[in-house]
Amino acid sequence: MLRAMTTAASGMKAQQTNIDTISNNLANVNTTGYKKSHAEFQDLLYESVVPTGRADGDAAPTRVEIGHGVKMVATNKNFSQGLIKQTSNPLDLMVEGDGFFQIRLPDGTIGYTRDGNFKMDAERNLVTSSGYLLEPPIQIPVDATDVSIARDGTVSVLLAGDTATVNDVGKLELARFPNSGGLMARGGNVFLESAASGQPQLGEPGLDGLGEIASGFLEMSNVETVEELVSMIAAQRAYELNARTINAADEMMSTVNTLKR
């Protein structure tokens, strides 16, 4: 069979995955803390059809190398800051800069998220929208009248009947990774540590290069719709080009089939 066919098939498969990645970005254009991915491609192995040096000593200046198509090598996550939305809810938190909130998943492992849309559960613990506990846990007293979260992550409350004393009830901790692009997406805005991401380094917001906390703000997704749509058009056209290649290869094969009367 003609090599061009499988080459073009690899191109169509790659573009299909490309469209999948783009559509996932677009679907999450309004997801708090979502980080866009971008598909990266590389060419496959090459086969030398004519060796450089020939038996008769007539060395060709260039070689004939025929590639075998394309492969998707990574979906590269882009951890640039997303759009900032003001909500005025003190429990809506945003990391200004590097760092992830830590949350305890139901199986006991720690997850990492940029989604600071926190709420209180029945025990007045700070939890994510999915109900996962913030780590380290922070509990708001029942008789608290006013909650405020400082830029360094200190959570303080005013208790009923005493407006003069500010009570600290806990402090947020942020985590950062040697390579945040290598984190594994778990879904639900949560990332997990992986071999590629490296070990998390914990720290206080605002110190050691970690971002500060902004209360009353949410980080929206960093998806740019125009960019995604342009990528989508390019991916669709690339898909069509590869389909045309298969067409051409098919017609050539048909020519071969009709050679013999």
Next chain:
Amino acid sequence: MLKGLRTAETAMNIQLNKTNVLANNLANVNSAGFKRVLTEVVEQQSGTAPVDQNLQNLPAGGQLARPSRADLRNLILDVRAPIDMTQGTLRATGRATDVAIVGDGMFQVSKNGETYLTRSGAFTLDAQRQLVTMAGDPVLGAGGPIVLPQGELLIRGDGAVLVDGAEVNRLNVVNVPDSGRLQHVGETLFKTPADMPATAMAAETVKVEQGVLEESNVNPIDTMVGMIAAQRAFEMGAKILQAEDRTLDEGINKLATQA
């Protein structure tokens, strides 16, 4: 007897190879840093082409017939596939670890102990904060692999790598005398032939841009036109083959029955 058949076969094979090369170009229309492979068909000027025996045995007076000898040579065609290193379109990505070379030069990448060249600056960090390609192979700098401390990464136009304003390393940007002789090894990497070592470029001649990727330099329209041409040329080869076959049919079956 089969000379015409063989000539048509060569022509068809060349168009097949051409189609395969073009298909690979098209498949990589979205691969960052990919360089298209050109296809050129050349006639081999080889003096060893066999000459028709009958013409050689012509008597002295038959020398006038000599010029026709060349026409009866076996047509030896060959495909050349040099790499076209022209600049691809630059696309802003905003990722701090994406780098594009503007103009001449190539990055150096270490893979399994060997050094390769690439135009693709789609880099990322690994768990040790080494600058690596998307396949995880370390990018080489002046002091070996580039390890970045935590902090704000800035890659200057001359290839210097700075973190929080302090220079930590410098991207190796190298050049080869004849980029057309580089060998594709896949993963948008190139190998240099043993007799053509890469030489480092002087810092003032290097121009890189951070947050930008060089896209594939495949032109879809050119490639599609090339593919249609190859397909039609292939069909023409098939027609010649059939015509030769018909001639043989006449000669063998019809002439023989008349005799």
